[in-house]
Amino acid sequence: MTTQLPAAVLWDMDGTLVDTEPYWISAETDLVESFGHTWTYEDAMTLVGSGLWESARIFQSHGVNMPEDDIVAHLTGRVRDRLATAGVPFRPGARELLKELRDLGVKTALVTMSVRAMAEQVLSHLDFVAFDVLVTGDEVDQPKPHPEPYLRAASLLGVSIEDCVAIEDSRAGLASAVASGAVSIAVPHAVTIPDAPTHTTWPTLAGRTSTDVTALFAASRSKGIPR
Incomplete structure (x- = not known):
C-alpha cells in the first residue's frame, strides 16, 4: 500500500469540525x-x-x-x-484526525463561510496549532458552492488543489470542494448528501485515521474517486 499522504487536507468548520x-x-x-x-x-x-x-x-x-x-x-x-x-462542540473524531495529520506534518487549511473572528474563537479551544491558513467567508468574493474558497486555500498553502483532500458536511460545501478539483469526502451531518462518483462518503470521522486518508487519496489517484 502506498504511504503517500495528500499535500494538504482542507477542512470545513461548521458541521464538520464543530457542531454549531x-x-x-x-x-x-x-x-x-x-x-x-x-x-x-x-x-x-x-x-x-x-x-x-x-x-x-x-x-x-x-x-x-x-x-x-x-x-x-x-x-x-x-x-x-x-x-x-x-462551549465548542467538536464533531466525533474530527479533532483526533486533525491532530494526527498535523503530527505527521500534513499541511492543513480551514475553509469556512463563517467570519475569521468566529473561526479564531473556535480554534482557540484546541491545544495545538491546527491550521496553516484560514479562508473565511468575509474574505472571499465567491462563497461556497463556488470553488474559490478551496482554490484559495490551496494557493495560500502553495500546493496543487488536485493533491488535496477536502472534508465537508454540507451540499454547498461539497459542491465547492468537488468543483475545485480536490479529492472530496462527505461526512453528512445536518443534511443528507446523495451518493455520487464525485466524492466519497464517510458516515463519521470517529475512528478514521491518516491511514484512511492515505488509502482514499491513493485510490483517487489510481482509479478515480471511489463511491
Whole structure:
C-alpha cells in the first residue's frame, strides 16, 4: 500500500469540525420571529453551508428588515456568544484526525463561510496549532458552492488543489470542494448528501485515521474517486 499522504487536507468548520448548527438555527429563528415571521427547521436546512451574505438576503426575503451586514453581524454575534457560554462542540473524531495529520506534518487549511473572528474563537479551544491558513467567508468574493474558497486555500498553502483532500458536511460545501478539483469526502451531518462518483462518503470521522486518508487519496489517484 502506498504511504503517500495528500499535500494538504482542507477542512470545513461548521458541521464538520464543530457542531454549531444548533447555535445557528436558534439565532436564525429568534431573528426572523423578532420581525413577526416564521423560520422553520426546513428553512434553516436550506442554508447549511451557504455564504453568510447570501443567507442574509434569504432572511430579508423572510421579512427581516435589516441591512445584510447587520444581519451577518447579529447572527455571528449570537453564535459567538453561545460558543463562549456553552462551549465548542467538536464533531466525533474530527479533532483526533486533525491532530494526527498535523503530527505527521500534513499541511492543513480551514475553509469556512463563517467570519475569521468566529473561526479564531473556535480554534482557540484546541491545544495545538491546527491550521496553516484560514479562508473565511468575509474574505472571499465567491462563497461556497463556488470553488474559490478551496482554490484559495490551496494557493495560500502553495500546493496543487488536485493533491488535496477536502472534508465537508454540507451540499454547498461539497459542491465547492468537488468543483475545485480536490479529492472530496462527505461526512453528512445536518443534511443528507446523495451518493455520487464525485466524492466519497464517510458516515463519521470517529475512528478514521491518516491511514484512511492515505488509502482514499491513493485510490483517487489510481482509479478515480471511489463511491
